[in-house]
Amino acid sequence: MVKRFGEREALRGVSFEASPGELLAVIGPNGAGKTTLLSILAGIQGADGGDVETGDGAVGWVPQQAALYRRLTVEENLLLFARLERHEDPRASVEEMLELTGLGERRGEIVARLSGGNQQRINIAIGLLSRPSVLLLDEPSVGLDPRQRARLWEFVAGLAGGGTTVIFSTHDIQEAERYGNRMLVLADGEALFDGAADELREAVRREAPEAADRDFETAFVAYLQHQGH
Amino acid sequence: MRWLLLKDLQILRRSPLQAVLLVAYPVLIAVLVGLAVSRGPEKPRVALLNEVPSNARVSLSGKRLPSANVQRRICAKVECVHVDSRAEALAEVESGSVMAALILPEDLVNKINSLATLSPGTPKVEVLVNESDPLKASVVDDKIEALLARANLTLAKRIAVEGSRYLNLVIEGGNLPVLGGGIHILGLEASAHILEAIEPALPPGPLKVALSQVTDFARQASENLDIAGPLITRLAQPIAVEKVAVGGSSPPLETFAIAVAATFSLAFVAVLLVAGSLALEREENAYPRLTRGLVSTTALLGEKVLLGIVVGLVVTILMLAGLTIFVPLEWGRFALWLAAIVVGGASLAAAGAALGAAAREVRAVSLLAFMVTLPVAFLSLVPSGTVGQGLYDAIKVITALFPFKPALEAITAALEAGNGGVATPLLHLAILGLAYAVIARLALRRFTRV
Numbered sequence: 001m002v003k004r005f006g007e008r009e010a011l012r013g014v015s016f017e018a019s020p021g022e023l024l025a026v027i028g029p030n031g032a033g034k035t036t037l038l039s040i041l042a043g044i045q046g047a048d049g050g051d052v053e054t055g056d057g058a059v060g061w062v063p064q065q066a067a068l069y070r071r072l073t074v075e076e077n078l079l080l081f082a083r084l085e086r087h088e089d090p091r092a093s094v095e096e097m098l099e100l101t102g103l104g105e106r107r108g109e110i111v112a113r114l115s116g117g118n119q120q121r122i123n124i125a126i127g128l129l130s131r132p133s134v135l136l137l138d139e140p141s142v143g144l145d146p147r148q149r150a151r152l153w154e155f156v157a158g159l160a161g162g163g164t165t166v167i168f169s170t171h172d173i174q175e176a177e178r179y180g181n182r183m184l185v186l187a188d189g190e191a192l193f194d195g196a197a198d199e200l201r202e203a204v205r206r207e208a209p210e211a212a213d214r215d216f217e218t219a220f221v222a223y224l225q226h227q228g229h
Numbered sequence: 230m231r232w233l234l235l236k237d238l239q240i241l242r243r244s245p246l247q248a249v250l251l252v253a254y255p256v257l258i259a260v261l262v263g264l265a266v267s268r269g270p271e272k273p274r275v276a277l278l279n280e281v282p283s284n285a286r287v288s289l290s291g292k293r294l295p296s297a298n299v300q301r302r303i304c305a306k307v308e309c310v311h312v313d314s315r316a317e318a319l320a321e322v323e324s325g326s327v328m329a330a331l332i333l334p335e336d337l338v339n340k341i342n343s344l345a346t347l348s349p350g351t352p353k354v355e356v357l358v359n360e361s362d363p364l365k366a367s368v369v370d371d372k373i374e375a376l377l378a379r380a381n382l383t384l385a386k387r388i389a390v391e392g393s394r395y396l397n398l399v400i401e402g403g404n405l406p407v408l409g410g411g412i413h414i415l416g417l418e419a420s421a422h423i424l425e426a427i428e429p430a431l432p433p434g435p436l437k438v439a440l441s442q443v444t445d446f447a448r449q450a451s452e453n454l455d456i457a458g459p460l461i462t463r464l465a466q467p468i469a470v471e472k473v474a475v476g477g478s479s480p481p482l483e484t485f486a487i488a489v490a491a492t493f494s495l496a497f498v499a500v501l502l503v504a505g506s507l508a509l510e511r512e513e514n515a516y517p518r519l520t521r522g523l524v525s526t527t528a529l530l531g532e533k534v535l536l537g538i539v540v541g542l543v544v545t546i547l548m549l550a551g552l553t554i555f556v557p558l559e560w561g562r563f564a565l566w567l568a569a570i571v572v573g574g575a576s577l578a579a580a581g582a583a584l585g586a587a588a589r590e591v592r593a594v595s596l597l598a599f600m601v602t603l604p605v606a607f608l609s610l611v612p613s614g615t616v617g618q619g620l621y622d623a624i625k626v627i628t629a630l631f632p633f634k635p636a637l638e639a640i641t642a643a644l645e646a647g648n649g650g651v652a653t654p655l656l657h658l659a660i661l662g663l664a665y666a667v668i669a670r671l672a673l674r675r676f677t678r679v
Contacts, residue, residue: 044517061521067514069236071243076236083232084523110243126518 002049003036003189010036012189015050018167018182020133023160025180026169029224032186034169035064038136041167057133064138066123070112074103074122077111081126097125101155117148121155128159135159137168141175153179173220187229233524233532234539237506241540252544255497259490259548273372275307276321276330276357278314285338299380303331306376315355322357329369330357344388352384393458400451417454421447483556488641489610490552492573495545495640496606496633499537499574500581500598507533507585507669508594526673530582530666537578538571545570558644565643565651572655573636576662580632583665586672602633609634632661 003011011033018024026034039045041052042061068077078097082090098104101121111119120140127135137156141149157179160166170176176183177197185193185200193200204223205212211222241248279300287299303309310327312318318330332355340352354377358369398405402416415423424444431437510516510529520526549558549566581598588594609628613621628634639654 039517043521061518063514063517065514067518069240069513069515071240072236076239080232080236081518081523084519 001037001040001047001052003033003040003045004048010189011040011047013050014184014186014189014191016184016191016194018134018165020165021160021163022165023157023179023181024165024167024184025176025182026167026184026186027171027173027176028186029171029229031188032171033189034171034186035138036189037186038138038167038169041134042136054134058130060127060130060132060135062124062127062135062137062140064140064142066116066119068111068119068122068126071110073108073110074098074114075107077122078125078129081129085129087129093129097129100128101125115148116143117145117152120144120148120152124152124155132164134165134167137166139169139171141170141172149175173217177216187224187227190229192224192227192229230524230528230532230535233519233529234536237532237536240506240509241502251498251502252494255494255501256544256548258497259493272306272308273328273368274310274326275303275369275372276312276318276327277303277309278312278318278330278332280335281333281337282335287338287341299333302379303376307331307372319357322359325359328359329373331355331373332357341384344384344391389461392461396454396458396461400454417447417451421451484645485641487549487552487556487558488637488644491545491549491570491640491644492633492637493606494548495541495570495574495636496577496602498544499541499577500584500602501595502540503533503537503578503581504585504594504598505591506536507582508588508591511589512591527670530669530673533582533585534575534578534666537581538574541574541578542567542570545574559646562643562646566640568655569636569639569643569651572658572662573632573639576632576658576665577636579662579665579669582669583672586669586675601631605631606633609637629657630661632658632665635661 001011001014002009014033014037016024026037028034036045038061040047041054042059043052044061069080072080075094075098078094079090082093082097085093087093095104098107101124103118103121103125106114106118111122114122124135124137124140127137135156140156141152144152153175156166156168168180177200180197182196183193183200184191193203195203200220201216204216204219207226208219208222211219214222241251277300281299300309310321312321312330315332318332321327322330334353334355337352337354340350343350344352356373397403398414398416400417402414402419404411405414421444424440424447428437428440428444431440507530510519516529519529524532546566552558553560584598584601585594588597605628608624609631611621611624615621616624635654635657638649639651639658642649642651642654
């Protein structure tokens with residue numbers, strides 16, 4: 001895929017595949033093109049070059065900032081989007097999502113009063129209403145505390161375990177290593193690496209040996225610098 | 230679309246303060262503007278020192294006016310504060326408790342009465358004005374000039390009548406009352422008859438020729454001075470005013486005030502609500518999620534316009550229903566009201582959508598909508614002739630580009646028969662509504678950027 005904003009190339013021929021049940025982490029520094037990539041996959045923006053093939057299933061999209069109506073309750077938000085998705089039985093879908101997110105007890109609460117973690121769970125639940133075979137999560141753990149983050153990833157891992165392909169973006173290398181099966185490293189719109197976490201560690205050791213003994217994040221930054229970013 | 234509309238109404242219900250402000254504020258402004266346009270300026274407070282003796286009477290052309298009439302006429306035009314001396318009047322003016330003082334001197338009536346005599350005097354009144362405030366000074370000048378002009382006109386008419394009476398006496402002859410008695414005036418006509426009777430008895434010669442000339446003069450004078458009477462009468466008011474209403478009928482002030490109040494409410498509710506609601510979709514990050522196959526951008530825009538129409542209609546109808554307590558309205562024209570409010574609301578809501586697409590934050594959009602709507606609404610109330618022609622032309626163009634003025638025209642026409650047709654403003658509103666919808670649709674393209 002290629003995407004340009006005026007003179008600037010946001011994506012320079014990025015290409016990859018993801019399998020059912022796979023958790024693909026798209027990592028890279030700020031401005032690497034992660035959000036642009038996911039928004040093109042979601043159909044929010046068009047690409048200037050390249051195609052997206054998603055098979056038969058729907059593509060669910062969970063934007064970086066929760067796309068919710070904060071003055072509506074949890075249930076009202078889910079019901080609205082279920083209705084807009086034209087579900088045959090929207091109330092049954094709401095019940096299903098409330099059970100999945102574990103927010104059944106808080107269904108009547110105004111979203112604005114929920115914690116960031118719970119808002120993100122509803123944000124994801126709305127993304128799942130279309131019963132997608134591919135779920136795109138744009139930096140889903142931003143702003144969450146470690147406990148909320150752990151609960152979120154447990155929830156996402158459960159989805160992947162059910163066969164959903166999950167593609168998530170993050171700039172946290174340790175989070176990507178911990179929760180992703182595979183990593184796609186982007187920098188300045190360019191795909192630098194596509195492979196498993198162990199392979200990335202090996203590549204980092206190879207390209208930036210002087211930082212090999214440091215922590216993974218430091219070594220990764222050195223790797224990016226060696227790659228000219 | 231209905232689920233989105235339901236969602237917006239739920240959000241509005243969840244924000245009672247916002248909803249109350251959205252409805253109450255325009256209604257408050259509407260009532261204030263309605264009051265302002267339906268009531269003239271308050272009467273200025275003027276100190277009145279009436280030194281004219283209570284038994285003095287204005288007597289012109291045989292007509293006697295009670296002096297209280299003069300005072301009552303003055304006090305009908307200004308709020309009179311009666312004072313007992315010139316010093317007190319001066320103090321009142323200096324302290325600012327009155328805008329001016331009017332002093333009617335003791336000899337005013339005598340001087341007025343002398344206008345109809347052979348030795349007329351010059352009646353004078355004294356006006357004390359505090360000119361520290363130029364605006365107040367201008368108002369007082371205008372009021373007092375108008376009062377004096379009216380008084381002068383009344384007196385001039387009476388003097389003209391008296392002048393005509395004297396002229397008739399010269400032409401036709403009669404008794405001239407003087408000091409309780411009377412002097413007989415022969416008159417030009419009788420003089421001519423006498424001279425004509427004498428003329429044949431005179432022998433031919435220079436005396437007969439001279440008498441013939443005097444007889445001719447008396448006859449010609451009596452015939453031609455006849456036309457001087459109407460001329461003298463016209464002198465009192467040389468220019469008669471014949472008012473012809475052109476450029477459409479003017480609605481009664483009360484109806485216009487109600488229409489202004491209703492249009493203000495409709496405009497603020499529709500523009501602010503739609504602009505804010507559309508910006509909220511972006512502020513809540515919901516816009517890309519919604520338009521990613523759930524609803525089209527056009528459908529979303531349509532839903533917002535519908536929201537503006539529904540809420541605007543409810544608020545405006547409730548307001549009109551409330552106003553019927555004070556002013557009777559023609560409920561038989563309800564269908565026309567409905568058409569004017571719905572089409573006006575749609576056009577205003579489309580303008581709100583165009584504004585709502587201009588910014589990301591609800592607060593910024595609300596401020597923008599307010600900053601656009603309020604001045605345009607006030608400009609729409611500027612009557613022709615009150616500003617320079619060039620400026621008025623510019624105002625006409627600006628107000629024609631925003632739906633407030635055509636909505637006001639449509640609602641005014643719908644409220645009462647004889648206030649012009651509804652069709653033209655409705656067509657104007659429909660064109661503006663479509664244009665704003667297109668602008669909003671184009672502006673919404675920017676929303677897709679994440």
